[in-house]
Amino acid sequence: MAKRKKLSGFPEWLPEEKLIEQYFIDKIRQKFELYGFSPLEPRSVEPLDVLLSKGDDKEIYLLNRLHSEKQAEFGLHFDMTVPFARFVEQNRGQLIFPFKRYQIQKAWRGERPQEGRYREFYQADIDVVAENSLDISYDAELPRIILELFAELPVPTFSLKINNRKILSGFYQALGITDTTATLRILDKLDKIGKDAVLKLLIEELAIEPNIAQECLNLAMIKTPDSSFYKKVKDFGYDNELLNQGLDELKFVMDSLSDVKADVYADLSIARGLDYYTGTVFESELAGYERLGSVCSGGRYENLVGDDKLKLPGIGISIGLTRILGPLFKEKRLSANRKTPIAVLVALVSNETKAQANKTANSLRSRNIPTEVYHKAQNYGKQIRAAERKGIAYICFYDPKDANKHEIKDIRTGEQFPIDINTWLLPEADSKITVSLLK
Amino acid sequence: MAKRKKLSGFPEWLPEEKLIEQYFIDKIRQKFELYGFSPLEPRSVEPLDVLLSKGDDKEIYLLNRLHSEKQAEFGLHFDMTVPFARFVEQNRGQLIFPFKRYQIQKAWRGERPQEGRYREFYQADIDVVAENSLDISYDAELPRIILELFAELPVPTFSLKINNRKILSGFYQALGITDTTATLRILDKLDKIGKDAVLKLLIEELAIEPNIAQECLNLAMIKTPDSSFYKKVKDFGYDNELLNQGLDELKFVMDSLSDVKADVYADLSIARGLDYYTGTVFESELAGYERLGSVCSGGRYENLVGDDKLKLPGIGISIGLTRILGPLFKEKRLSANRKTPIAVLVALVSNETKAQANKTANSLRSRNIPTEVYHKAQNYGKQIRAAERKGIAYICFYDPKDANKHEIKDIRTGEQFPIDINTWLLPEADSKITVSLLK
Numbered sequence: 011m012a013k014r015k016k017l018s019g020f021p022e023w024l025p026e027e028k029l030i031e032q033y034f035i036d037k038i039r040q041k042f043e044l045y046g047f048s049p050l051e052p053r054s055v056e057p058l059d060v061l062l063s064k065g066d067d068k069e070i071y072l073l074n075r076l077h078s079e080k081q082a083e084f085g086l087h088f089d090m091t092v093p094f095a096r097f098v099e100q101n102r103g104q105l106i107f108p109f110k111r112y113q114i115q116k117a118w119r120g121e122r123p124q125e126g127r128y129r130e131f132y133q134a135d136i137d138v139v140a141e142n143s144l145d146i147s148y149d150a151e152l153p154r155i156i157l158e159l160f161a162e163l164p165v166p167t168f169s170l171k172i173n174n175r176k177i178l179s180g181f182y183q184a185l186g187i188t189d190t191t192a193t194l195r196i197l198d199k200l201d202k203i204g205k206d207a208v209l210k211l212l213i214e215e216l217a218i219e220p221n222i223a224q225e226c227l228n229l230a231m232i233k234t235p236d237s238s239f240y241k242k243v244k245d246f247g248y249d250n251e252l253l254n255q256g257l258d259e260l261k262f263v264m265d266s267l268s269d270v271k272a273d274v275y276a277d278l279s280i281a282r283g284l285d286y287y288t289g290t291v292f293e294s295e296l297a298g299y300e301r302l303g304s305v306c307s308g309g310r311y312e313n314l315v316g317d318d319k320l321k322l323p324g325i326g327i328s329i330g331l332t333r334i335l336g337p338l339f340k341e342k343r344l345s346a347n348r349k350t351p352i353a354v355l356v357a358l359v360s361n362e363t364k365a366q367a368n369k370t371a372n373s374l375r376s377r378n379i380p381t382e383v384y385h386k387a388q389n390y391g392k393q394i395r396a397a398e399r400k401g402i403a404y405i406c407f408y409d410p411k412d413a414n415k416h417e418i419k420d421i422r423t424g425e426q427f428p429i430d431i432n433t434w435l436l437p438e439a440d441s442k443i444t445v446s447l448l449k
Numbered sequence: 450m451a452k453r454k455k456l457s458g459f460p461e462w463l464p465e466e467k468l469i470e471q472y473f474i475d476k477i478r479q480k481f482e483l484y485g486f487s488p489l490e491p492r493s494v495e496p497l498d499v500l501l502s503k504g505d506d507k508e509i510y511l512l513n514r515l516h517s518e519k520q521a522e523f524g525l526h527f528d529m530t531v532p533f534a535r536f537v538e539q540n541r542g543q544l545i546f547p548f549k550r551y552q553i554q555k556a557w558r559g560e561r562p563q564e565g566r567y568r569e570f571y572q573a574d575i576d577v578v579a580e581n582s583l584d585i586s587y588d589a590e591l592p593r594i595i596l597e598l599f600a601e602l603p604v605p606t607f608s609l610k611i612n613n614r615k616i617l618s619g620f621y622q623a624l625g626i627t628d629t630t631a632t633l634r635i636l637d638k639l640d641k642i643g644k645d646a647v648l649k650l651l652i653e654e655l656a657i658e659p660n661i662a663q664e665c666l667n668l669a670m671i672k673t674p675d676s677s678f679y680k681k682v683k684d685f686g687y688d689n690e691l692l693n694q695g696l697d698e699l700k701f702v703m704d705s706l707s708d709v710k711a712d713v714y715a716d717l718s719i720a721r722g723l724d725y726y727t728g729t730v731f732e733s734e735l736a737g738y739e740r741l742g743s744v745c746s747g748g749r750y751e752n753l754v755g756d757d758k759l760k761l762p763g764i765g766i767s768i769g770l771t772r773i774l775g776p777l778f779k780e781k782r783l784s785a786n787r788k789t790p791i792a793v794l795v796a797l798v799s800n801e802t803k804a805q806a807n808k809t810a811n812s813l814r815s816r817n818i819p820t821e822v823y824h825k826a827q828n829y830g831k832q833i834r835a836a837e838r839k840g841i842a843y844i845c846f847y848d849p850k851d852a853n854k855h856e857i858k859d860i861r862t863g864e865q866f867p868i869d870i871n872t873w874l875l876p877e878a879d880s881k882i883t884v885s886l887l888k
Binding site for chain 2: 014026052057075082116145379382399
């Protein structure tokens, strides 16, 4: 094979990076399970009509069998929510509601690759779906879990912004704006295109009076770390049922989170592009990585699942794992306590004593210590350097003349000491992979 | 959305089944890491020429962007080995050899679905690749790991069959057969089509003399639980360098495994269809599920990776996880100690005491006990039955009048007792998910 180029948009991590990704996935999964979410992993493909009903169709990868004349009937999913909604529909009778599930899987989008945007990427989602109505307490539980999780992950400071679509729609209604969805979509661009451009679009595209358009902008400017947004909106003096409902809901969420020590804001500029959100919406960013856009987003959807006979309202939030890890790997900001699962390398004294080396390794393995036997009988210096290069912390020596004698060297400190091979344990700090963020 | 049919060949597990799959994946991963394998997860897609160089092209799923006129340039991988080989080629300078990696990922094949054959499925692979030459000890290490792993997994009795391609090729050469590859391919069908059909094919398709063809069959009939195959083959009286080399290698592997208490055989009928194997080959089956074919297979490949300047010989073995789980799920033979990650449900006394319920739950969570608060203030009987239906073992009651009083009920036994919410721990047996095989 000739030397190949990388495929743009399809990131691949080196083994030491994959080890860190695995650490993140494990941490995320533990947190989700701790809060009562069950694992779920729908298939990677969906029928075309399911994908088209919710997605931007240009981003979809169709699947065709090679040499097949048949039109593609399905494609790869582009998020976790659409397959989840379809799964819930299809298996409703076998699920118990409220159904809390997490899903950590890859998704695919045929977008133009750029920093933070990939064609293949990991997402980690939690959703709750209930029958008929979904308690507002979940709107507060999800951000609590996410804030607790991000506080424990080795990432730059995470800040979460929460809004409620009802506030925006109700406010626009109160202003006499008829096309609230189109208004939402334009306001959603505020971050990207700025105030003036948003005003211009509102006035020119939707024929909204300049003073009304300005009022929409004024609302979007409100951002508070607590429930004080409530009074600010009330002070505008508009009265609208949907608006009031949204204000109450967002106030409930913010009040519920008042004991959480984290950067969390009521931010009335947040709209979320996706059409299916109907209430609470979430966006977030990492300090210093605002250019990536939101790394964890979601919201409440009343009509994505279910039908006229039975409503299945839900709320969910999705972590863009690859979006977070991509730049952190590139900048080498994540450091693990070791670069490999292997904790101990058993030095090979001679090919004739390989059985003794294996026995030594198996003693360590019997106490769950990941161990490898060096593949070649070289001088110890070479074996120690090889262990160092691999990122292995300990090297173990056996005595070919005495099966009961063993020594361990901590390669990082140079310290070497005799051990009982049948009882020695890794120090606590080395017993599992830990990852830290470098400044 | 209307009620949808399942997509044939794309299995989806219910949450309680996914929990069991996750248990298997965790166990497999732990074992692989224990033996010094690093995680790797190449992208899911490969350029078409990479896929075509090693696969049956009818099985490949191409990826096309919707509305795109462009010819597909890549497709989904159909195994773990081909992407691994490409990854090693591409990142050779950043890897340390011998490179031991594991890969637990989904693969896709456009085959006609049937029991044991899926279009989307999990594989769990380990491979070792070295520079220039790969020590024979790995040919013994891989089956040792696999046998140890399967002995610990809740599956029917696993038996491993080992052969060496050099024995077959060398034996055929000694018989004067020129097209050893074609002969191998026909012999590989022995299991499926039987002796007579194999004889017929050898004689008619390859124009092999009947007595020579019979000798090929005689070799394939040899199956021993130890190294006694060695003498049986020697007794045929053929002398050939490749044959002798294969015999020595297989003898080494079988001798190395003599202390392993498991069903392992030298089985000279094993050829493995794939072309890239050059030495040791593995196949296996589960007792009672022989109809599924091999659930774990692999072998040594000298020429899959590398080029004329630098050879990168490898050996690998792949577990067909979905193939194993599919029928076991269907027959409901796998049972977990609980059907959900949730260990404790906190009963909700009243909506007014939800904060106390959450505090109770958080106390438990602070000691890593997966906990959920019931979503509705119903009578205790209903909440207990809901917990039971969900498969939750414990329900916790708080006292709305005394924040320090809590009781736990083991729903399975009916036993109820007061606990200190700040110190109570799950009994060992409930502290993690365990899965057992039902008769």
